[in-house]
Amino acid sequence: MKVKDEEQRTKSRFRREVAAIAVMSSVLSMLLQAMSLLPVAMMPPVIDTYIPSGETGKVIFAILAFCGIPVLVTFGYNWYQYFLMLQSRRLIARVNLECFDKLIHQPMAFFDENHSAELARKASDDMVSYIAVWTIDLPRLLSGAASGILVFVLLCRIHILAALFQLLYIPVSIGLMKLVGNRLQQLIARVVDFNARYQKQMQEAFRSIRLVKAGVMEEQEDRKVEEIQGSVLKIWGKVAFFDNFVGGISNTLMPGFFYGATFILAALLAATQAITIGSMTAAVGYASRIHDIFTSLIATYNGYQKARGQVAAIQGYLELEDERDREGQGRWRFEQEILFEDVSFRYPHTQKDILKHKSLKIRQGDWVGITGASGIGKSTILELLLRFYDVDEGCIRVDGQPLGDISLYDLRRSVSYVPQEPVLRQGTIRDNLLLVKPDATQAQLIDAAERTGILREIQGGLDREIGEQGMALSGGERQRIAIARCLLEDTKVILLDEATSQMDKATQDAMAELLHREQKARGATVISVAHRLEFNRFADETIRME
Numbered sequence: 001m002k003v004k005d006e007e008q009r010t011k012s013r014f015r016r017e018v019a020a021i022a023v024m025s026s027v028l029s030m031l032l033q034a035m036s037l038l039p040v041a042m043m044p045p046v047i048d049t050y051i052p053s054g055e056t057g058k059v060i061f062a063i064l065a066f067c068g069i070p071v072l073v074t075f076g077y078n079w080y081q082y083f084l085m086l087q088s089r090r091l092i093a094r095v096n097l098e099c100f101d102k103l104i105h106q107p108m109a110f111f112d113e114n115h116s117a118e119l120a121r122k123a124s125d126d127m128v129s130y131i132a133v134w135t136i137d138l139p140r141l142l143s144g145a146a147s148g149i150l151v152f153v154l155l156c157r158i159h160i161l162a163a164l165f166q167l168l169y170i171p172v173s174i175g176l177m178k179l180v181g182n183r184l185q186q187l188i189a190r191v192v193d194f195n196a197r198y199q200k201q202m203q204e205a206f207r208s209i210r211l212v213k214a215g216v217m218e219e220q221e222d223r224k225v226e227e228i229q230g231s232v233l234k235i236w237g238k239v240a241f242f243d244n245f246v247g248g249i250s251n252t253l254m255p256g257f258f259y260g261a262t263f264i265l266a267a268l269l270a271a272t273q274a275i276t277i278g279s280m281t282a283a284v285g286y287a288s289r290i291h292d293i294f295t296s297l298i299a300t301y302n303g304y305q306k307a308r309g310q311v312a313a314i315q316g317y318l319e320l321e322d323e324r325d326r327e328g329q330g331r332w333r334f335e336q337e338i339l340f341e342d343v344s345f346r347y348p349h350t351q352k353d354i355l356k357h358k359s360l361k362i363r364q365g366d367w368v369g370i371t372g373a374s375g376i377g378k379s380t381i382l383e384l385l386l387r388f389y390d391v392d393e394g395c396i397r398v399d400g401q402p403l404g405d406i407s408l409y410d411l412r413r414s415v416s417y418v419p420q421e422p423v424l425r426q427g428t429i430r431d432n433l434l435l436v437k438p439d440a441t442q443a444q445l446i447d448a449a450e451r452t453g454i455l456r457e458i459q460g461g462l463d464r465e466i467g468e469q470g471m472a473l474s475g476g477e478r479q480r481i482a483i484a485r486c487l488l489e490d491t492k493v494i495l496l497d498e499a500t501s502q503m504d505k506a507t508q509d510a511m512a513e514l515l516h517r518e519q520k521a522r523g524a525t526v527i528s529v530a531h532r533l534e535f536n537r538f539a540d541e542t543i544r545m546e
């Protein structure tokens with residue numbers, strides 16, 4: 001399982017890199033936190049000992065440290081941010097790619113269920129928070145907790161009561177985090193969903209622009225987009241409410257109470273001479289640090305929950321199995337026949353059997369025509385042969401070898417497929433031909449295009465722009481590009497699904513002759529679905545589906 005091993009390696013390398021950045025980030029952040037604590041820790045000896053005993057050298061050193069440490073921390077922090085940003089961007093690109101790779105290797109049933117615009121939006125837009133959870137939020141959480149413990153120990157050394165009092169932060173913070181954490185996660189997951197729907201709605205409107213304009217449906221489309229916007233705004237309103245609710249309590253109420261109470265407690269302890277004035281000053285300083293730590297802990301936790309909501313879809317995608325997981329290892333060998341043995345099939349998540357105990361035989365080198373009523377399952381036969389779907393019962397064999405045992409790459413590389421709707425992309429005719437054979441020479445491209453007659457028909461030659469989905473061409477021209485691709489691919493099996501249905505009779509005849517010549521020259525097998533029997537007049541056999 002070469003492909004699988006490769007994938008496994010990529011995955012573990014990716015995880016290792018995330019972990020390495022997370023660890024480095026935690027250490028750096030803790031170091032910076034510890035350094036920023038030094039000035040406070042130096043207060044007691046400076047106030048209580050050095051100044052009263054007139055140790056000028058030490059006092060000057062302390063003043064230098066007071067000024068120098070914030071400078072160092074600031075530079076250190078800047079560098080740390082720069083480092084994180086670079087590493088995160090690199091990782092985001094990697095996750096992006098991994099997610100796209102997962103999606104593009106999903107079986108066809110996945111694409112029947114998911115909209116392309118939603119997939120694209122979810123798979124690309126939300127990576128930042130996914131990486132930030134690991135590289136920024138979690139390290140910050142860890143270093144926050146570690147420096148919290150350190151400050152607590154330092155406070156214990158001043159007076160246990162002042163330290164224990166700070167423990168009250170724990171239940172208050174946990175309460176606050178519990179109150180809103182889950183809700184934020186769910187709300188953001190819904191925002192992600194709605195954003196994807198928003199994208200889908202717009203793409204659908206633009207894709208069907210001819211229908212929209214002909215039906216004067218512009219306002220109707222505006223309203224659909226507005227409706228989704230309204231739902232998203234409502235959710236953001238809730239997010240803002242919870243954010244501000246927590247922010248208000250943790251930034252205003254909590255310091256008001258804890259900071260003031262610690263000051264009074266420390267002052268009482270100093271008044272009863274349980275601690276010195278220097279220690280009292282330090283205790284108040286530590287209390288403010290503890291407050292900062294808990295505020296950032298709460299903010300980080302909420303950010304973490306929001307990020308979890310945001311990455312739920314991506315995480316789901318990354319965990320999907322893909323076509324490669326059920327891939328056969330056998331080579332494609334087709335010298336005798338393809339057999340459909342008692343095949344039954346229904347599309348995933350549907351109730352209707354499309355094929356019921358169907359048996360077919362296709363001999364190598366034959367032109368096999370398939371006809372039958374609309375919706376009977378002709379295209380389905382071709383899709384099963386390409387293993388876009390797996391049969392439910394029975395078996396498809398190629399020279400005796402079950403289709404499922406053949407490597408998907410090998411199988412699909414051995415077959416040319418002209419689908420019922422030509423699949424064209426924005427760009428030139430050249431771009432569209434090069435998709436199936438990126439290393440084709442100019443001569444090969446011109447030859448393939450010329451033989452279908454498309455170059456005679458249109459202006460601009462191979463460099464003619466064909467518009468999104470080839471919509472700047474006629475239906476018949478689009479089909480000719482699809483046939484030109486098939487000529488370029490030079491395989492020994494050609495699947496044609498209504499390949500000339502949008503052409504006039506003369507052109508259709510010319511295409512049938514062209515493909516027949518090509519079949520004979522290559523010694524290829526043609527399986528051709530067509531309503532019009534004339535197109536299959538070269539057929540050695542015609543299967544009528546009932």
Ligand SMILES: Nc1ncnc2c1ncn2[C@@H]1O[C@H](COP(=O)(O)OP(=O)(O)OP(=O)(O)O)[C@@H](O)[C@H]1O
Pocket residue numbers: 112347348350354372373374375376377378379380381420
């Ligand atoms: N991806 C799919 N998911 C669910 N049902 C599908 C899917 N594709 C096709 N079908 C259904 O399967 C049946 C057979 O479809 P198929 O495309 O094979 O028909 P066909 O014989 O090629 O028809 P036509 O001559 O109109 O092209 C139809 O009822 C169709 O609605």
Ligand SMILES: [Mg+2]
Pocket residue numbers: 378379380420497
């Ligand atoms: Mg069809």
